[in-house]
Amino acid sequence: MKTYPVEIKVNGEWQTAEVTARDTLLDLLRDRFGAFEVKNGCAQGDCGACTVILDHKAVNACLTLALQANGKNVTTLKGVGTPDHPHPLQQSFVEHGAIQCGFCTPGMVVSAKALLDNNPEPTRNEIREGISGNLCRCTGYNKIVEAIEDASLKREE
Amino acid sequence: MLDKLKEKPTTRPDYRIIGKPVARHDAWGKVFADTKYANDYTLPGMLYAKVLRSQYAAAKVLSIDTREAVKLAGVEAVMTARDVPHNETVTRFGQTHKVGGFEGLYRVLAEKKIRFRGEAIALVAAKSLVIAERALGLIKVEYEPLEGVFDPVEAMKPGAYRVGEDESNVICSYKVRKGDIAEGFDLADVIVENTYRVPMVDHAYLEPESGVAWLDDDGVITIRAATQVIEHFRGIADVLGLPHNKVRVIAPMVGGGFGGKEDITVETYIALLAWKTGKPVSLTYTREESIIAHSKRHPYVMKYKTGATKDGKLVAMEAELISDAGGYVFLSPWVLLYSTVKATGPYDITHVRVDSHAVLTNNTFSSANRGFGAPQPCFAYESQLDEIAKQLNLSPLEIRKKNYLHTGDSLATGRVLEHSVETEQTAEKAMEALGAPSPPGSPREKIGQGMASSMMSYGRMTFLHDTSRSYVSLELDGSVTVKCGVQDIGGGQASSLAQITAEVLGVPLEDVTVYIGDSALTPLAGTTTATRQLYMSGNATYKAAMAVRDNLFSKAADILDTASENLDIKDRKIFIRPDKTSDPDRVLALDDVVKACAADGVQLYNVAQFNAPARELIDFQTGQGQVFADFTFGTHAMEVAVDVDTGKVNVLKIIACYDVGQAINPLSAEGQIEGGALYGLGYGMVEEVILDKGNTLTPSLAEYLIPTSVDAPDVKTIMVESGGGVGPFGAKGLGEPSCVSAAAAFANAVADAIGARIYDLPVTAEKIIRALGKI
Numbered sequence: 001m002k003t004y005p006v007e008i009k010v011n012g013e014w015q016t017a018e019v020t021a022r023d024t025l026l027d028l029l030r031d032r033f034g035a036f037e038v039k040n041g042c043a044q045g046d047c048g049a050c051t052v053i054l055d056h057k058a059v060n061a062c063l064t065l066a067l068q069a070n071g072k073n074v075t076t077l078k079g080v081g082t083p084d085h086p087h088p089l090q091q092s093f094v095e096h097g098a099i100q101c102g103f104c105t106p107g108m109v110v111s112a113k114a115l116l117d118n119n120p121e122p123t124r125n126e127i128r129e130g131i132s133g134n135l136c137r138c139t140g141y142n143k144i145v146e147a148i149e150d151a152s153l154k155r156e157e
Numbered sequence: 158m159l160d161k162l163k164e165k166p167t168t169r170p171d172y173r174i175i176g177k178p179v180a181r182h183d184a185w186g187k188v189f190a191d192t193k194y195a196n197d198y199t200l201p202g203m204l205y206a207k208v209l210r211s212q213y214a215a216a217k218v219l220s221i222d223t224r225e226a227v228k229l230a231g232v233e234a235v236m237t238a239r240d241v242p243h244n245e246t247v248t249r250f251g252q253t254h255k256v257g258g259f260e261g262l263y264r265v266l267a268e269k270k271i272r273f274r275g276e277a278i279a280l281v282a283a284k285s286l287v288i289a290e291r292a293l294g295l296i297k298v299e300y301e302p303l304e305g306v307f308d309p310v311e312a313m314k315p316g317a318y319r320v321g322e323d324e325s326n327v328i329c330s331y332k333v334r335k336g337d338i339a340e341g342f343d344l345a346d347v348i349v350e351n352t353y354r355v356p357m358v359d360h361a362y363l364e365p366e367s368g369v370a371w372l373d374d375d376g377v378i379t380i381r382a383a384t385q386v387i388e389h390f391r392g393i394a395d396v397l398g399l400p401h402n403k404v405r406v407i408a409p410m411v412g413g414g415f416g417g418k419e420d421i422t423v424e425t426y427i428a429l430l431a432w433k434t435g436k437p438v439s440l441t442y443t444r445e446e447s448i449i450a451h452s453k454r455h456p457y458v459m460k461y462k463t464g465a466t467k468d469g470k471l472v473a474m475e476a477e478l479i480s481d482a483g484g485y486v487f488l489s490p491w492v493l494l495y496s497t498v499k500a501t502g503p504y505d506i507t508h509v510r511v512d513s514h515a516v517l518t519n520n521t522f523s524s525a526n527r528g529f530g531a532p533q534p535c536f537a538y539e540s541q542l543d544e545i546a547k548q549l550n551l552s553p554l555e556i557r558k559k560n561y562l563h564t565g566d567s568l569a570t571g572r573v574l575e576h577s578v579e580t581e582q583t584a585e586k587a588m589e590a591l592g593a594p595s596p597p598g599s600p601r602e603k604i605g606q607g608m609a610s611s612m613m614s615y616g617r618m619t620f621l622h623d624t625s626r627s628y629v630s631l632e633l634d635g636s637v638t639v640k641c642g643v644q645d646i647g648g649g650q651a652s653s654l655a656q657i658t659a660e661v662l663g664v665p666l667e668d669v670t671v672y673i674g675d676s677a678l679t680p681l682a683g684t685t686t687a688t689r690q691l692y693m694s695g696n697a698t699y700k701a702a703m704a705v706r707d708n709l710f711s712k713a714a715d716i717l718d719t720a721s722e723n724l725d726i727k728d729r730k731i732f733i734r735p736d737k738t739s740d741p742d743r744v745l746a747l748d749d750v751v752k753a754c755a756a757d758g759v760q761l762y763n764v765a766q767f768n769a770p771a772r773e774l775i776d777f778q779t780g781q782g783q784v785f786a787d788f789t790f791g792t793h794a795m796e797v798a799v800d801v802d803t804g805k806v807n808v809l810k811i812i813a814c815y816d817v818g819q820a821i822n823p824l825s826a827e828g829q830i831e832g833g834a835l836y837g838l839g840y841g842m843v844e845e846v847i848l849d850k851g852n853t854l855t856p857s858l859a860e861y862l863i864p865t866s867v868d869a870p871d872v873k874t875i876m877v878e879s880g881g882g883v884g885p886f887g888a889k890g891l892g893e894p895s896c897v898s899a900a901a902a903f904a905n906a907v908a909d910a911i912g913a914r915i916y917d918l919p920v921t922a923e924k925i926i927r928a929l930g931k932i
Binding site (some may be wrong): 076109 | 178180181183184185186187188190192193194197360361362363364365410411412413414415441443444505530646647648649659738822823825827828831832833834835836857858859863867869871872
């Protein structure tokens, strides 16, 4: 199958690969770049576990072709923050008990970051809207909403 | 946000770590993406597996031709039933006491009759997923389609199509007999009678079934898989014909379980392919495959008849439960027994008659799902309670308060509830928090309120003689290691063990490291099912930590020249309790005492086993006897707004009130209760695996819908802490109980809003419009 070169900036570092026209960004990130923090929960755009930020927009990596990401910035959970430099959202998710099994967490935190980047002071309803593409089966969403709200308030301080 | 927790009175305020809303230690790895789930693990030379699945729900396999698939470049193995050393074995779960009547056939790959659509027929391992998928298409299967049977009531009839090889489709039947049911209905002033149906539902965990298997250096087949039961190593070894100690199962952090990873999923397939090829093999189900081919919650048909006196006392309840087990037995007999024991709910009823049957059909097989047979009858009995209340002009709370069981009362099975029963308190608190109905938002909107209570066991059935083991060790620097073979499926199973150990050994939580989930290296702790880990492994860990503390105190008492019982330990310091000494400054550092112990060869580790109270089998003619160690009781209350033109329901309020015994970590306990409420709400409101002659019509998360963040309001959690549980520090289990009554509360709220009742879950807009007579 014909391949095409792509160059993508993943969490601040340029990475290159040869991809086919049918490879998704999810395939590329997980299978070629080892970005296992991008979770595959359905590969159909229904669950949000593979959410990444493509330039400034949260997208499902499974519904994005690798070629569409060529020349763009991709932010995964590892690009949101690290143990040395945690993002307020990461601190807040842990402290609020917003993480149970943790499988939705990478997509959820990335969606929340995209939300706060575009709307620094969301209402609780806006938070619920903002993460409505991310399924969570464990928490009932309460503590996730609380964690995002608390992080938004802390960023304001 | 922690204010509400601070206000909450605790039963024993002097705990240092127990009862505190601390951050779970596993959350950091998850939030920084350091946690490697089953599908995040790769090995050099790893092959990729795919499963060929039946296109028919009922058929005879005439032939399987794998020759073209084998020839495809990159294919390393193709296996069918005849390549499996022991293709048929008997499923057993964990450390099961030998009890007859609960075994199920475990057939790895289909032969003879296909029993459900999606049954595995052949396995492929190839150098890439693309090649494995292509190879599946090259396997030629010749089928002879058969008639099949898809309705459990039809399947029970004499002469029905036979799903398996046995004479009857009925797997098992149970009874409960208390008093004389005819006499009970004679005493009744009002009687309600209806048939209720609940659908098949999926666990819909975010992480699909997944694992990697490889042959370790010493020839041990090692499987790292998303599972709730590492002790399936025994069953996998039986399939391979290997000694049990030559198969090892490791459970990494699991991305949700809810009972769906209780039965074997990918483990046997990847073990067989690794054994055949000698290479590492990985397999992850697609979402479609997960919905089609893993276990489901049993659909039930339930006939209920309930009688009450005019002052609201329940005098008779008669129930017939028919459970659709699908194509294979799996855990159906156990689930049905749970339903049977809980069929009359947390109520004291004078005369009871329950009959239940689990029946094979050609539908997707059913097995464990959060609540394990409790949510189905709860929807029925809680609907009946509201129907009785309506006839007697009593409120839902009034009728229930007249009939709740209390501590010391007996279940219909004769079992005396010797531990705390606070259902009434949970109901009062839930209804108080629900408050007065909100005003309707428009003339088309009707507001309704509903409640439902339930009881759900925690811990396995007592005749299984369940055990758990845990190892606690103090290291020379005073840090602590716990090894316990729990599987952590997201409920905080590992972190609660860290809290318990830190409490007992007086060390900060961060000083405790917990190793879990390895059938070869961690003491076997049994399944992460049946809401049993906090109860069983919590008690085992407590026991091991106490034994280590005893040794420490013995040495410290020598040094301080006092008695062991005068000592306390806190913040890594051992000291004489203030009321036992005139010299409170005499304090020993923990690591100094550890070093003194080590120098003398004092044992600083312990492996403890906790044995659940064991009972003999119940009397299967009457259902009399003890089946469970204890129960968790609670109540859901909800308020809904129904648009009577469209049938659309908005959930306005959800209150969940549970007696948790003692919250080990209030954040985790609340998390269980909130998540449980939405899991149960999904069952009531939207979830349904729709089958047409065994074919799944909802094989994606766009068709099989679960609640999203905009489908429900915040859940208000109220925790009662009676301290009366049989878990460590008086804790009760919450994982499953927290979901049981939510669907019933939702259905009752809708019935209150529209003045008509819907007898089939889920309560959809279409059913509401029908109930209103608009279509």
